Amino acid sequence: MRAKLGIVFAAASLLLFSSNAAAQTGKPAAEWEKILEAARKEGKVVASIPPNAELRKGIEETFQKRFGITVESVPGRGASSIRRMVDEAKAGIRYFDLHFGGTESTVKGLLPENILDLIEPWFVLPEVKDPKNWWGGHIWVDKAKRLVYSFAAYQTQTLNYNADLAKPEEIRSFDDYLNPKWQGKIGFSDPRIPGSGASVWSFILQVKGEEYLKKLVAQKLFLGRDLRLLAESLVKGRVSHTIGIGHTEFAPFIKAGFPIKSLPMPKEGLYATAGYGALVILKNSPHSNATKVFVNWLLGKEGQEIFTRSMGEATRRLDVDTKWMQEFGVLAAKDGLTLEQYYKMENQSEEKVYSVRDPGAAMAKKLLDAM
Secondary structure (H helix, E strand, O other): OOOOOOHHHHHHHHHHHHHHHHHHHOOOHHHHHHHHHHHHHHOEEEEEEOOOHHHHHHHHHHHHHHHOOEEEEEEOOHHHHHHHHHHHHHOOOOOOOEEEEOHHHHHHHOHHHOOEOOOHHHOOOHHHHOHHHEOOOOOEOOOOOOOOEEOEOEEEOOEEEEOOOOOHHHOOOHHHHHOHHHOOOEEEEOOOOOOHHHHHHHHHHHHHOHHHHHHHHOOOOEEEOOHHHHHHHHHOOOOOEEEOOOHHHHHHHHHOOOOEEEOOOOOOOOOEEOOOOEEEEEOOOOOHHHHHHHHHHHOOHHHHHHHHHHHOOOEOEOOOOOHHHHHHOEEEHHHHOOHHHHHHHEOOOHHHHHHHHHHHHHHHHHHHOOO
16 A cells, blocks of 8 residues: 555545546536535544554545545544543544444443434435445344444354364364364353444354253353454464454454465354444534445445455445455355345344344353353
8 A cells, every 4th residue: 555645646536536426426517526525624533443553554545535535433442532532522522523443332331322413314425325335235233224334244163273283174063172272272252242242142142052061161261351362362372263353353464465364154154244244424523524424435336345354344335346255264145145035134223233142241250251
């Protein structure tokens, strides 16, 4: 990715975008110029984003290059970022414009606080507004279908192994993790906190039940809350398998040639999710015009390509290629699921957070606190 370009090129890109947008929407170019001019005067948009260096670089450099507007991105785990947003909102501090990340922390941390704005009024470009451009149309996380927009949908293989220590045919079912040879050799993203570990734990509770989880815990799970350190444990051979860690954490090690592989889909299947692809906009955005430009860019083809490739999480946009992701254990919903299957298997909506994940979290606390 090139460094930030000069003002002249940024202005040219802005004019090109203005012309294209006006042509697509039928709105007068002057109206677009008004939005974009106001956005440039605001100078920046402040976005809370997932903790991924490649994503941050791609967003900041590409958006600045295209529009001449700075993205002040604040990467972090969802729970900590959301606590900050809520505390600042209650104190009357208007700093953040928007947040995109995981769903459970958003559902539990932001939805009840009445600090989120309606999202659809921020959709301007037809490529974003038109549901025909999205697999499944417009999909929402919140029951009201107004405040938390889901722009990603996929199944991910969060079951990984070190090919020097294990073979894929050894794990065909979750039952195979109960083999005594894996005792003390299974790393698990702590399911007592929101995240991919909680997602897969809740799914296992659904399909295998409490007695199975008791037996799995008896395998002396190697629990961790730092996904990077858990990934390193697999790379270094501290464990042979990990559960609840996705492609994003392993990508640097895989690129470096370490023998980390995703298991084939177990016979019980796996849950479907939006990953970090849940978007919210805070009320009284301090940079409202820049936020509007950013939202339409992020949900457009270019923004979704950057998100998908950086995060290893599949967009729902139909004009973004996601088939390549299957090599890395990620199946985009649009490439292999029906909408009915997705709604049955997803566990990231507001409804499923309380009906599926909460019971899973309670069971995790019950079994793991006693370890």
